[in-house]
Amino acid sequence: MRPDLREGKLPTELPSNFAIGPYTITAPVILAPMAGVTDRPFRRLCRELGAGLVVSEMVTSDTSLWNSRKSRMRLDHAGETGPISVQIAGGDPEMMAEAARANVERGAQIIDINMGCPAKKVCKKAAGSALLRDEKLVADILEAVVRSVPVPVTLKIRTGWCPDSRNGVTVAKMAEDLGISALAVHGRTRACGYHGQAEFDTIAEIASAVKIPVFANGDITGAEKARKVLDYTGATAVMIGRAAQGRPWIFREIAHYLATGEQLPEPSLEEVRDILSTHLSELHRFYGEVMGVRIARKHVGWYVKTLADSEDFRKTFNRLDSAEAQHASVREWFERRITRGAKAA
Numbered sequence: 268m269r270p271d272l273r274e275g276k277l278p279t280e281l282p283s284n285f286a287i288g289p290y291t292i293t294a295p296v297i298l299a300p301m302a303g304v305t306d307r308p309f310r311r312l313c314r315e316l317g318a319g320l321v322v323s324e325m326v327t328s329d330t331s332l333w334n335s336r337k338s339r340m341r342l343d344h345a346g347e348t349g350p351i352s353v354q355i356a357g358g359d360p361e362m363m364a365e366a367a368r369a370n371v372e373r374g375a376q377i378i379d380i381n382m383g384c385p386a387k388k389v390c391k392k393a394a395g396s397a398l399l400r401d402e403k404l405v406a407d408i409l410e411a412v413v414r415s416v417p418v419p420v421t422l423k424i425r426t427g428w429c430p431d432s433r434n435g436v437t438v439a440k441m442a443e444d445l446g447i448s449a450l451a452v453h454g455r456t457r458a459c460g461y462h463g464q465a466e467f468d469t470i471a472e473i474a475s476a477v478k479i480p481v482f483a484n485g486d487i488t489g490a491e492k493a494r495k496v497l498d499y500t501g502a503t504a505v506m507i508g509r510a511a512q513g514r515p516w517i518f519r520e521i522a523h524y525l526a527t528g529e530q531l532p533e534p535s536l537e538e539v540r541d542i543l544s545t546h547l548s549e550l551h552r553f554y555g556e557v558m559g560v561r562i563a564r565k566h567v568g569w570y571v572k573t574l575a576d577s578e579d580f581r582k583t584f585n586r587l588d589s590a591e592a593q594h595a596s597v598r599e600w601f602e603r604r605i606t607r608g609a610k611a612a
């Protein structure tokens with residue numbers, strides 16, 4: 268019998284290393300692909316802070332669009348720690364195969380296929396999670412991509428198209444038969460968007476139906492929940508999306524808890540300041556100052572969201588338009604809080 272998700276459980280033994288093709292993944296906690304979030308600077312940070320694997324933002328399978336600045340940034344993996352996993356999105360088997368090949372030429376070591384994203388732009392072209400409605404097309408895409416590249420191919424799905432049609436188990440078995448090396452499952456159907464709570468029953472069914480590694484995804488916000496979801500579903504690893512925004516240290520917290528049953532303390536304000544400052548520098552360097560400053564605003568907002576009295580800081584920060592001013596503002600804000608904390612102690 269599966270442990271009750273709500274009751275929790277004492278940590279049990281789990282073999283935490285697992286393989287995706289020739290790659291050994293040493294921590295069972297993975298950064299989910301998030302368009303507009305999991306760019307190279309963020310992926311690097313999450314890797315350094317304990318993620319066993321990170322997945323890039325999706326790139327379109329239409330290689331004729333790869334000349335845009337946005338696509339070029341998404342295709343850039345210079346200096347990343349491997350294995351480099353790149354997600355592709357599209358609905359045409361041959362285009363997907365070509366996109367996979369072209370990404371491998373650019374350094375991808377794992378190709379991830381997006382059948383889990385409900386974004387309208389993607390779905391209008393029958394891509395992402397919209398594909399789950401057409402199992403024959405799913406099979407054609409998987410077959411074409413697996414055949415086209417010498418690297419492992421992974422797949423990200425939702426539990427089905429809509430609550431009445433949860434075909435996640437069928438798709439998972441098909442994926443395994445067609446040579447997919449690992450499967451990430453977001454515990455919602457396409458129709459569910461982000462509403463309600465992610466459900467883990469279908470993920471548990473999928474995990475027991477296939478032998479390839481399964482990553483449980485959806486609403487996992489911390490170490491204890493990660494433990495409970497792994498126990499409940501029998502999945503190999505957890506995949507974390509939104510909970511990593513502004514909290515990249517969540518990966519080491521989860522990895523440590525899964526390995527030892529002990530909670531790590533929250534990072535100190537000094538450490539948060541240092542992580543954020545490094546993140547800022549990387550964003551400015553990667554995107555250039557103008558774009559980097561803009562992109563930094565949302566990340567900084569996420570970092571400080573959970574800290575008291577951050578609203579005024581956020582408003583001021585969002586008006587700054589140079590890299591130097593952003594750095595100074597972060598330094599000063601944290602200094603004030605650190606000094607206040609030291610006085611109160």
Ligand SMILES: Cc1cc2nc3c(=O)[nH]c(=O)nc-3n(C[C@H](O)[C@H](O)[C@H](O)COP(=O)(O)O)c2cc1C
Pocket residue numbers: 299300301302303304324325354381382383384423453484485486487506507508509510
């Ligand atoms: C801003 C944002 C962008 C996303 N972009 C992608 C994407 O490019 N590809 C994909 O497969 N899923 C994408 N997702 C879905 C996430 O990978 C993940 O499945 C979902 O957020 C549920 O996990 P969470 O509850 O841990 O956030 C995105 C989610 C968010 C919030």
